[in-house]
Amino acid sequence: MGSLTLKQFRAPLLEPIDLHLQAGECQTLSGPSGSGKTRLLRALADLDPCAGEVSLNDQERSTFSAPQWRSKVGLLLAESGWWLERVGDHFKQPQTELFEQLELPKEAINWEVSRLSSGERQRLSLIRLLSNQPQVLLLDEATANLDQANTAKVEALIADWRERHQVAVLWVTHDPQQRKRVSERSWLIESGRLREVS
Amino acid sequence: MNLILLTPLDLAIAATLVVALALISLRLSLGIEGKLLIAALRTVIQLSLLGLVLKFLFVQSHPLLISALAMFMLFVAGYEVMARQQRRFSGIWGFGVGTLSMFISSFSVTILALTVIIQAEPWYSVQYLIPLLGMMLGNTMSGIAIALDNLTQHAWQRRQEIEARLILGHTWDQSIREIRRNALRSGLIPIINAMAAAGIVSLPGMMTGQILAGAPPMEASKYQILIMLLIAAGTGFGATAAVWIGAKRLFDDRERLRLDRLGKKRA
Numbered sequence: 001m002g003s004l005t006l007k008q009f010r011a012p013l014l015e016p017i018d019l020h021l022q023a024g025e026c027q028t029l030s031g032p033s034g035s036g037k038t039r040l041l042r043a044l045a046d047l048d049p050c051a052g053e054v055s056l057n058d059q060e061r062s063t064f065s066a067p068q069w070r071s072k073v074g075l076l077l078a079e080s081g082w083w084l085e086r087v088g089d090h091f092k093q094p095q096t097e098l099f100e101q102l103e104l105p106k107e108a109i110n111w112e113v114s115r116l117s118s119g120e121r122q123r124l125s126l127i128r129l130l131s132n133q134p135q136v137l138l139l140d141e142a143t144a145n146l147d148q149a150n151t152a153k154v155e156a157l158i159a160d161w162r163e164r165h166q167v168a169v170l171w172v173t174h175d176p177q178q179r180k181r182v183s184e185r186s187w188l189i190e191s192g193r194l195r196e197v198s
Numbered sequence: 199m200n201l202i203l204l205t206p207l208d209l210a211i212a213a214t215l216v217v218a219l220a221l222i223s224l225r226l227s228l229g230i231e232g233k234l235l236i237a238a239l240r241t242v243i244q245l246s247l248l249g250l251v252l253k254f255l256f257v258q259s260h261p262l263l264i265s266a267l268a269m270f271m272l273f274v275a276g277y278e279v280m281a282r283q284q285r286r287f288s289g290i291w292g293f294g295v296g297t298l299s300m301f302i303s304s305f306s307v308t309i310l311a312l313t314v315i316i317q318a319e320p321w322y323s324v325q326y327l328i329p330l331l332g333m334m335l336g337n338t339m340s341g342i343a344i345a346l347d348n349l350t351q352h353a354w355q356r357r358q359e360i361e362a363r364l365i366l367g368h369t370w371d372q373s374i375r376e377i378r379r380n381a382l383r384s385g386l387i388p389i390i391n392a393m394a395a396a397g398i399v400s401l402p403g404m405m406t407g408q409i410l411a412g413a414p415p416m417e418a419s420k421y422q423i424l425i426m427l428l429i430a431a432g433t434g435f436g437a438t439a440a441v442w443i444g445a446k447r448l449f450d451d452r453e454r455l456r457l458d459r460l461g462k463k464r465a
Binding site: 045046047048049066067068070071074075077079080081082083125128129132 | 356358359360361362363364365366367368369376450452453454455
């Protein structure tokens, strides 16, 4: 269970942001390429230096060590990184039901990373992130490399996950239909400001 | 000692060979004749100056003057390490990482050798200190330059992998461990190869010099063995320190990968 609160949070290219994501809530963020969406997510995950306050369940980020924070505030980047040969070597404890939900065979755990398609990489990196049990999810175009059927499966998995675990989700997407399907509130970046989309 | 003294004419004969090589380069349009002649000229000037400085220091033998020369050698080596980096650390770190690592390794190993093994009197005697330190710095410099270059290049190329690990809650140390290990390995391979080939493929420079100067071959061998072992240790310690300091510098206090601390890639 996790809520995320931003107070005068300063990410690159953006004016200070005040935002609250309740536990179990999903909000989407869109805007033109280069407007600072990914950089906001990176700053929230503490990958880039930034100023202002951000807290998880009302506990300020500075009270967590950086690895603790990143384990709890999980970031899924559009391009995933893999550092070992086999998929399974990247998991602490792979959750087999997640493979089933995304209709990936259990044997995927033994696949070679170099032979994965971009869609497989994206789905497997989502499973890898969820297996880490984060309390907040920051998703950067989580379905960009997927066809319609797989997009629907990923959306269903995330909806199910946030309901069961009460995680807050901040989802960057370019697709207006997806925005309507997955979120309670939507934000658009315009001239460095966040404007709520009705 | 039955050293045959060289005359300027002897050196001139050797120099004509290099001039002949430059002519061949010109004839074959290799385009390196200019560089070759300048490098040869630098060798003549630099070594002559070193000879003069050492001659002066042999007479004076003042600890302050000797340490000034040692520091000068260290700074030049530090500059060389920096110059060999394709992506060097910006600011003072570009010069500092290599220089500090060489200071830690070369100086401590040289002082240990002079005080405990060779037991020169005094330990800072120019005859022993400067040649030993020169050989230590020269070799350690190469090892550190290769290791640091490997570290920063791979950190840049594999940033996605490093950040993927950070995102999953790995520490900075876990996230760069493989890259750091490979960088250190690359810095140590040349000295390992040199030790493996010593005496079979190549006759090392110091041993050659001592034999030419009339030292008994077994004594020259012992000195060469000592030097090779010291160089291996010095290079290993220096490269370890440099790679460790460099890897740490690639992350900030919140364990973020800070590639902005590296300068632009140089040709």
